[in-house]
Amino acid sequence: MASGTERRFSWRGRPTTARDGETILEALAHDGLPSVVRSPRYHRPRGPLCGVGQCTGCLVRVNGRPNVRACRQVVASGDVVENGNAWPSPRFDLLGVLDTAFPSGIDTLHGFRRPAFLTGLYQRVVRRLSGYSGPPSPEAARALASAPDVRTATTVIVGAGPAGRAAARALVDAGERPLVVDRGLRVPEVPGAELLARSTATFLPPPSADGGWAFSLVGFTEPARGFAIRARRVIVATGGYDAALWFGGADRPGVVTADGALALTPAPGAGPLRRAVVFGGGDRAATTIDRLHESVVAVVAPGEIRPEVVRRASDLGVPLYPRTLLRSVTGRRRVRSVRLESRGGGAPFHVECDSVVLAHRRLPHPQLFFQAGARMRWRGGAGAYFPELTDAGATSVPGLFAAGTVAGVVGDDVATSGERAAKAALGAPFDGPAPRWIPADGPAELEGYYRELLGGPRPGRWVACPCEDVLVAEIEEAHRAGYRGVEVVKRYTGVGTGLCQGRYCLPETLLTLARLEGRTPPEVGYITQRPPVHPTPLAALAALREEFAGEPAP
Ligand code: FES
Structure with missing residues (x-):
């Protein structure tokens, strides 16, 4: 701090x-x-x-x-x-x-x-x-060269958010000393647990069949110290992130996600965003308004705006624009205004601002489940893949558990899902209420939104993948050329191959291809999730390779 x-x-x-x-x-x-x-x-x-x-x-x-x-x-x-x-x-x-x-x-x-x-x-x-x-x-x-860090732990928890911390506390109460791995720069300790902070887990292969230390979790501690953790059980609580959105000028300086706005605004109203348009009408928009406070100049949502957001905005005298398309931003070098249009064909209008905060959609970080071979299921309510789980939080992979947002749990149940997953890992009963899950069925709100937005005029370059500068038009062109499915379009256009590992472009690409191909998103499929989950310094991996050579089986 x-x-x-x-x-x-x-x-x-x-x-x-x-x-x-x-x-x-x-x-x-x-x-x-x-x-x-x-x-x-x-x-x-x-x-x-x-x-x-x-x-x-x-x-x-x-x-x-x-x-x-x-x-x-x-x-x-x-x-x-x-x-x-x-x-x-x-x-x-x-x-x-x-x-x-x-x-x-x-x-x-x-x-x-x-x-x-x-x-x-x-x-x-x-x-x-x-x-x-x-x-x-x-x-x-x-300066980057450093000896690798090889450890063992009965249970390793990836993620020290509310769910991960609740899981750690429950394991400590049961007499364990779990190892918690988290990317955060400022992570508070969990008494009784071991903490590996500023540490990014990038690879979780399927467990070995011979029992013992079934899992080998690989990653690095910043800046480049590789780690390998042998564990009997893994609880993944990697949480979620705020998604991007496609519109004209979506890559301009001044367009930030709610994660970014909150990170850059340490106290209400104190940050670099002075005149922000908040895009979103749910919980995340409410949290963003609370932090940005008087810096908010408008709230725009693709659908209806929830009462708690209406109340906060009204208290600040901020205008609300429900069921509205965000068509584009103006400003060559940074955001100067947003161009909006009521859904269903309203006349376009502008709102002056210096930033757009994307608070409309929160997505999970499920990559470690894909890597470990867990069965995944599409939850249309979020427009994303989540691990298939028992009510207790166990995945289809023995010894692998999920908790919190990445498990598909919503609201206040995020923290209790951590305790539930810890109890499941211990084989102990949990007598709390069943968690509330993100709905499995129903189209994501954005499917209809994009149909309307992308069917209209789109002057200039609309960037779909900021890491690689792939355009929305190139994805559509790939479809016209006969390429089908996310994996194939990714290989042809390069979308999703940049340093963000597809986090900010593939969810939108999936919805767009589903619309173009006339199929549901799960039918369009998903990319093969290959390690690393996050860009990993080669120095860290190179050191680990030597450390693993000749390592006896546990
Ligand atoms: S702003 Fe630093 S990685 Fe996104």
């Missing part, structure tokens, strides 16, 4: 200060939401989207180390922080002239391959054009 002491660092050569404990992004946001990267293909300025280490909107180079997420790196005195390839700055990138010469973007995915003897030259050019930073300096690469 930030304190009063100052740290001095440099940002793009200029002396800058941060309060002790602040991340680079928090420090740069003192003067408003910064634009720190440009997009890889179209040279569009980009800003932070998620604020919690999931997107590619805040990648910087720190002390020679490339692609560091500014929202996850706490400032140290003397840090030298630079942007990636944009020159002279991400907001005014002169390489943007290429946009004029190549209006469809330079196809670095399929081009630049022949003749083969020019491969080295091509790679240098592509790297320069790609918008990501160059390789690490030799000093930075050396």
